[in-house]
Amino acid sequence: MNTNTQTPTATPKLSIVFLNYNRLSETRYTLAILQRLLETRQDIEVIAVDNASTDGTPEFLKSQENWIRAVFMNTNTGIAGYNEGFKLARGEYLLVLDDDSHPLDNETLDRLIQCLDTRKDVGVVACRIEDLEGKPARTWHLPANDEPGSSMAFVGCGFAIRRQLFESIGWYPSEFFLYQNEIEVAIQVMRAGYRIHYDPNCRVVHRQAVVNRTNWRRVFYPTRNTIWLIRRYYPFPIAAYLIASRLFMGLFRALQSWEMRSYYRAVKEAFAMPIQLQRLPAPVYKQLTTFRRQNSVFHQLLGRL
Known part of the structure; x- marks a missing residue:
């Protein structure tokens, strides 16, 4: 594993972490959105983890080192790659994305921070996951009524979590490699006495790239x-x-x-x-x-x- 040496001066409140594997076009798209959203903000950092891509993604991420931090895995480690990004994060809170997802707007980022700042019983904020047309994803992980309140779980392409809480439960279970890791984390969050709060006004767009979905x-x-x-x-x-x-x-x-x-x-x-x-x-x-x-x-x- 290699990391870049870019060290931002301001201490961020929120760290956005996402993982890529051979989806260069999606990573370009995500970073373009994030750069636009964060151009006037000093309270958020971006950490991109690449799982040993061979499609030019490492080279692209290196070209963005003036404003992001990047982690380069030597092999495809699945969700364990996320953990390396989480360990580098300096924010009090983490916003976890996929390479093909992005927050809709700055209101979403502000609401995530505000919720975790003011509601000490909430360990995770589950975001509303929607497509490019604004239609919500139909998933059993989130409340069916699309109303704010307690949720059993969250969707991995869009949720915020307290960094110290995530660290205390051991980050993602690396042995899972892919899928259902969110449920393990949700169980540990509830076991630690925290709530998972669903906020439909915290909106994350999931573009659902078909690459690697075999x-x-x-x-x-x-x-x-x-x-x-x-x-x-x-x-x-x-x-x-x-x-x-x-x-x-x-x-x-x-x-x-x-x-x-x-x-x-x-x-x-x-x-x-x-x-x-x-x-x-x-x-x-x-x-x-x-x-x-x-x-x-x-x-x-x-x-x-």
């Missing part, structure tokens, strides 16, 4: 990582039911995309990993109701009737 990844990582989460936090017999449900749903997706080999490997790794059960407080299990229903065959079928 079928095998969508079969392998959600199947393996979700079973890891169930094994870690749910006791028998609910764990047995949720794992069986997750195996069925993973198999269905694998058959749809002709990815049986990836499914087999996911199942093998899901049970090979030594995992010790960690029981959660009852209020946390209650907050995880949406996660449980999302991974229940019964509730998924009921929702489609």
